[in-house]
Amino acid sequence: xxxxxxxxxxxxxxxxxxxxxxxxxxxxxxxxxxxxxxxxxxxxxxxxxxxxxxxxxxxxxxxxxxxxxxxxxxxxxxxxxxxxxxxxxxxxxxxxxxxxxxxxxxxxxxxxxxxxxxxxxxxxxxxxxxxxxxxxxxxxxxxxxxxxxxxxxxxxxxxxxxxxxxxxxxxxxxx
Amino acid sequence: xxxxxxxxxxxxxxxxxxxxxxxxxxxxxxxxxxxxxxxxxxxxxxxxxxxxxxxxxxxxxxxxxxxxxxxxxxxxxxxxxxxxxxxxxxxxxxxxxxxxxxxxxxxxxxxxxxxxxxxxxxxxxxxxxxxxxxxxxxxxxxxxxxxxxxxxxxxxxxxxxxxxxxxxxxxxxxxxxxxxxxxxxxxxxxxxxxxxxxxxxxxxxxxxxxxxxxxxxxxxxxxxxxxxxxxxxxxxxxxxxxxxx
Ligand SMILES: [Zn+2]
Numbered sequence: 001x002x003x004x005x006x007x008x009x010x011x012x013x014x015x016x017x018x019x020x021x022x023x024x025x026x027x028x029x030x031x032x033x034x035x036x037x038x039x040x041x042x043x044x045x046x047x048x049x050x051x052x053x054x055x056x057x058x059x060x061x062x063x064x065x066x067x068x069x070x071x072x073x074x075x076x077x078x079x080x081x082x083x084x085x086x087x088x089x090x091x092x093x094x095x096x097x098x099x100x101x102x103x104x105x106x107x108x109x110x111x112x113x114x115x116x117x118x119x120x121x122x123x124x125x126x127x128x129x130x131x132x133x134x135x136x137x138x139x140x141x142x143x144x145x146x147x148x149x150x151x152x153x154x155x156x157x158x159x160x161x162x163x164x165x166x167x168x169x170x171x172x173x174x175x
Numbered sequence: 176x177x178x179x180x181x182x183x184x185x186x187x188x189x190x191x192x193x194x195x196x197x198x199x200x201x202x203x204x205x206x207x208x209x210x211x212x213x214x215x216x217x218x219x220x221x222x223x224x225x226x227x228x229x230x231x232x233x234x235x236x237x238x239x240x241x242x243x244x245x246x247x248x249x250x251x252x253x254x255x256x257x258x259x260x261x262x263x264x265x266x267x268x269x270x271x272x273x274x275x276x277x278x279x280x281x282x283x284x285x286x287x288x289x290x291x292x293x294x295x296x297x298x299x300x301x302x303x304x305x306x307x308x309x310x311x312x313x314x315x316x317x318x319x320x321x322x323x324x325x326x327x328x329x330x331x332x333x334x335x336x337x338x339x340x341x342x343x344x345x346x347x348x349x350x351x352x353x354x355x356x357x358x359x360x361x362x363x364x365x366x367x368x369x370x371x372x373x374x375x376x377x378x379x380x381x382x383x384x385x386x387x388x389x390x391x392x393x394x395x396x397x398x399x400x401x402x403x404x405x406x407x408x409x410x411x412x413x414x415x416x417x418x419x420x
Contacts, residue, residue: 046244117227
C-alpha cells in the first residue's frame with residue numbers, strides 16, 4: 001500500500017491536466033467530450049490511487065487510464081470498429097526516414113503539421129503524439145496502449161513517414 | 176543510401192539505446208553522412224510534431240471541476256470570485272471588441288496577449304509554477320518549450336517574481352512570467368520568433384494597458400501591464416540585459 005493521499009494526488013495529477021486534455025482533444029475532437037473524458041480520468045485515477053505503486057510512472061499511468069476510458073466511450077467504440085491498419089512489424093522501422101525533405105519540414109508551419117497529424121490513422125497518431133509530443137519512451141507507449149513494443153516502433157515509423165509525405169506533398173504543390 | 180546503421184540511427188535519435196550503444200552510434204553518425212542526415216531529419220520532424228501537437232489547453236472550467244473532485248484540501252471559494260469572473264468576461268469582451276474591431280490581423284496577437292494577461296489576473300491559479308526564485312522558475316520550462324530564455328536577477332529592484340506558466344497564443348507555445356511591483360502585476364510573454372512574423376502593430380487608439388514588445392536572440396518578448404510606463408520599461412531593460420547573446 002502506498003502512503004499517498006489526495007493531496008499527493010493533486011500535486012502529481014494537476015500538472016498533467018493540460019497534457020491530458022490536449023491528448024484527449026486529439027482522441028475525440030469534440031471539446032465537451034474531451035472535458036468529460038479528462039474528468040472521468042481524474043475521478044478513476046483518484047479512486048484507484050491506492051493501487052498506484054509509488055515510484056512507478058504516474059504519467060504513463062494517467063495516460064493509460066485516459067486511453068482506456070476513451071476506448072469505452074462512444075467515439076472510442078466507433079473507432080475500434082472502424083480502424084484496422086495493417087500491422088507490419090519491426091522491419092518497417094526505417095520507413096519513416098526520407099531525408100531530402102528535411103528542409104521542407106523546417107519550412108512547414110504549425111497548422112500544416114497539425115493537419116498532417118490529424119490525417120493520420122488514429123492508431124498511428126496516438127503513437128506519434130505520445131512519442132514525439134509527450135516524449136515517452138517506446139516501452140511507456142507500449143504500456144499505455146497495451147501493445148507490443150515492436151508494434152509501437154512500426155506504427156511510429158509509419159506515422160512519421162505519412163506526416164513527412166503529407167508535408168512534402170502540400171509544400172511541393174504550393175511551390 | 177542504405178547504410179546498415181540506419182535502423183540504429185533511428186533509435187539513436189529517439190534516445191532509445193543503452194549508454195554504450197548510444198556512444199557507438201554517435202561516433203558512427205559523426206562519420207557517416209547518410210546516418211547524420213537520418214538523425215537530423217528525424218530530430219526535425221520530432222520537433223515539428225512536438226510543437227504542433229501541443230494544440231489545446233484545458234479550459235479553466237475543467238480545472239475547477241477536476242479540483243472540485245479532489246477532497247481533503249479545502250478550497251475557499253468566496254462570493255467575490257463569482258462576481259469577478261463575469262466582470263472579467265465583460266472586460267475581456269470589451270477589450271476584444273475594442274482591439275479587434277477595425278484593425279488589421281497582426282494586431283490580434285497584441286489583443287490575445289492582453290486577453291491572456293487579464294485572464295491570468297482573474298485566475299484562481301494564475302501561475303503553474305509558483306516561486307519567487309528565477310532559479311526555480313526557469314528550469315520548470317525546460318523540456319516544455321522548444322526554446323530557452325533567461326530571467327533577470329531582481330535583487331536591488333522592487334520587482335517580485337510570482338511564477339510562470341505555459342501559454343498558447345496563435346497556436347504557439349510560450350512562457351508567461353508574472354511579476355509584481357507595488358501591488359500591480361506585469362506579464363512577460365516569451366515566444367519563439369518566426370521568420371514570417373509581422374511586426375506587432377499598435378492600434379491607433381490608446382490601450383488600457385501598457386504594452387511593450389521586442390525581439391531579441393530569436394525570441395519575441397511582450398510585456399503587458401497596468402503599472403506606470405516607467406516601471407514597465409525598467410523591467411523590459413532588465414530582460415534585455417539578461418538575454419543579451
Ligand atoms: Zn551510416
